Amino acid sequence: MTGRLSAGSLVAFLSLHAIVSKDIYDLTKKVVPALISSAGGLQRIEEITREPVEVSEAARPRPVPPGPLAFRLDNVTYSYPGGKPVLKGVTLDIPAGRRVALVGGSGSGKSTIVGLLLRFFDPQEGRVLVNGLDVRNVSRDSLYCRVAVVFQESFMFDGTVRENIALGKPGASDAEIQAAARAAELHDAILALPQGYDTAVGEQGGMLSGGQRQRLAIARAILRNPEALLLDEATSALDPATESAVNATLSRLAVGRTVVSVTHRLASACDADLLVVLDQGRVVETGGHAELLARGGGYAALWAKQSGVEVRGEAAAARGDALAVRVRPHHLRLVPLLAGVEEVALADVAARMVVENWDAGRAVVREGEVGDRFFVIARGRVEVTLHVGGTVQHVAVLDDGDFFGEQALLAGARRTATVRTLTPCLLMVLERAAFEEVVRAYPALQAAVARAAERRQAMAADVLAALDETTLLEG
Ligand SMILES: Nc1ncnc2c1ncn2[C@@H]1O[C@H](COP(=O)(O)OP(=O)(O)OP(=O)(O)O)[C@@H](O)[C@H]1O
Ligand SMILES: [Mg+2]
Structure with a gap:
């Protein structure tokens, strides 16, 4: 209008303006935020890399001596920093293959032993040997490239399935990754995902089921073709059907390798070449399944407890089908209230128990509430806690075959502790109403219940009042 700008300059200005403003937009909306979040990420990575190494490598580390991998714990005593010894004079041979x-x-x-084998920490006394050489003198790389671990919970990075498997062996080819996924029996499931191997697993593997996550962890472990496989409760957080399927896969992969498997579920351990029974940091029994059963010691007792609940047709049990899970009547004899009761009455009680599926992390019973249900754990782990002088005290962990809440079979009993599920659980439940029907039919049971109720009232008066913190914890 004033003649200071030619039409050509205006057009040039406008096109330049479009380019510059797009770049400024990109800078503020895309680049700067990405930089800021990367800086945050980098800071966290730096924090990790600056962490002091708890056990440092020997000045002149040696490679693991050649030959198939064998481990030995030689009179090992270990305590966590500032704690009491959790392993006391443990000697243990883990032969190759x-x-x-x-x-x-x-x-x-158990997990402490796995940590020692991997040299996460060193024992205060005794030695951990790998192929005859003290792990303190072994180079970490030479050990880790021959050993793989699968834990109960496996960490999934927020990347693709392929990237998560490849963590086991950086630089692995697609063919190797697929072979590992096939070995872990995960390949078909991956192909069924929207983008196959390129599917993002989501934060903490949320896109995958629990069983698939563990299979992915197994694929990750097997990718390195390890000579030794360490499994710490690798399948115990899975539902029964998935657990037995994944265990079958692990058994196939175990062939020709040295395997150390930690489990509290004897059914998935009983076919091991050697069973090592630990109790409070000591090896109390070792041997094969049949041998240990014949000895009638702690293993036999644990086996009896765990076989007290029969889980028939694992697939049906996973659906919560009541017919598939059954408490064996004689198992109920372990419940003090039912100890002296005749077999027919126990069979009647057992027949009235129904199965329930519980997720992990839920309170099954709460301290102080009036309860009317008694529980037997068919599968899973629960934690028992108690309020003592304003703080919550851990009392015990119960698992397969254990029971709790029997006081609720007596009218008006309050829960004396809180029981919370640690893993997904299959619980067998007896309602008091159902129990009372059985009681009415059997006079002997009626008498036992009356005696128990009297005892409980006497207990409430004097024993409970006298219990202090220490006796509760020791008890
Ligand atoms: N990082 C730790 N710091 C201190 N104490 C620990 C640590 N890890 C385990 N403990 C303690 O060491 C003892 C042995 O623990 P460990 O984890 O080896 O048992 P576990 O047999 O694996 O048990 P679970 O079947 O519950 O996994 C326990 O008393 C436990 O409280
Ligand atoms: Mg453990």
């Missing part, structure tokens, strides 16, 4: 199962109650030291 054999399958050794570590079994025992919660806190008996």
